Amino acid sequence: DAGITQSPRHKVTETGTPVTLRCHQTENHRYMYWYRQDPGHGLRLIHYSYGVKDTDKGEVSDGYSVSRSKTEDFLLTLESATSSQTSVYFCAIRSTATYEQYFGPGTRLTVT
Amino acid sequence: DAKTTQPNSMESNEEEPVHLPCNHSTISGTDYIHWYRQLPSQGPEYVIHGLTSNVNNRMASLAIAEDRKSSTLILHRATLRDAAVYYCILRDTNSGYALNFGKGTSLLVTP
Numbered sequence: 702d703a704g705i706t707q708s709p710r711h712k713v714t715e716t717g718t719p720v721t722l723r724c725h726q727t728e729n730h731r732y733m734y735w736y737r738q739d740p741g742h743g744l745r746l747i748h749y750s751y752g753v754k755d756t757d758k759g760e761v762s763d764g765y766s767v768s769r770s771k772t773e774d775f776l777l778t779l780e781s782a783t784s785s786q787t788s789v790y791f792c793a794i795r796s797t798a799t800y801e802q803y804f805g806p807g808t809r810l811t812v813t
Numbered sequence: 814d815a816k817t818t819q820p821n822s823m824e825s826n827e828e829e830p831v832h833l834p835c836n837h838s839t840i841s842g843t844d845y846i847h848w849y850r851q852l853p854s855q856g857p858e859y860v861i862h863g864l865t866s867n868v869n870n871r872m873a874s875l876a877i878a879e880d881r882k883s884s885t886l887i888l889h890r891a892t893l894r895d896a897a898v899y900y901c902i903l904r905d906t907n908s909g910y911a912l913n914f915g916k917g918t919s920l921l922v923t924p
Contacts, residue, residue: 732909743900743914744857751909759911791856793912800845800910804856 704728707792707805720779722808724792732795733775737788782812817901822919825891833886833918835901840881845904848886850897896922
C-alpha cells in the first residue's frame with residue numbers, strides 16, 4: 702500500500718470554528734490532492750499541489766485553503782466551517798512517472 | 814472537459830465475468846482512459862488505464878473501442894470482494910492531472 706495517511710479520521714465540529722485536516726505521505730511524490738465526497742456523488746477536487754509551496758484551486762475550492770511547507774504534508778483548512786462542508790475528505794498522491802493516484806483512507810467531517 | 818457515461822448499477826453472480834461499459838464520445842486524442850474503484854468505506858483505488866490498445870493487468874482487462882468513444886472494463890471472474898463503485902475517468906490534463914469522478918457504476922456481486 703502507498704504510504705499515505707490522513708488525520709484525524711473522524712471529526713465533529715461546530716459551525717464557525719476553524720478546522721485543519723492533515724495528509725501525510727512517505728512516498729516523496731510531487732503531486733498531492735484534496736477531494737471531497739458527498740452521498741451519491743463521486744469525488745470532487747478541492748485543491749491540489751504540484752510541489753512545496755505550489756498549490757492551485759480545484760472545482761470546489763470556495764471556503765477552503767491549503768498549505769504545503771514540506772513535500773510530505775498537505776494541509777486542508779476550513780477557516781470557518783459550515784454545515785455544507787460536512788463530507789468525507791480524501792487525500793491523494795501521484796508520482797510524475799505513472800499518473801496513478803493513491804488515496805488515503807479518508808476523513809469524515811461533521812459540522813453541526 | 815470530456816465526460817464519461819456509465820450505468821448507475823450492475824449485478825453479477827460470483828465467479829462469472831463482468832463487463833462494465835463506459836461511453837466517452839467526446840474523448841480527445843490525448844485523453845487516457847482510467848478506471849478506479851471504491852470499496853465501501855474506503856478511498857478509491859487504481860484499477861487500470863489505457864490510451865488506444867487493450868490492456869491487461871492482474872486486476873482486470875480494459876477493452877477500448879477502435880474509435881475510442883467507448884471502453885469496457887472486464888473482471889474475468891467476479892468475487893464478492895469486487896463489489897464496489899467503478900469509475901471510468903478521462904485523465905484531465907489540467908489541474909495537475911486530477912481525476913474527474915462521475916457517479917460511477919455500483920457493482921453488486923451475489924453468491
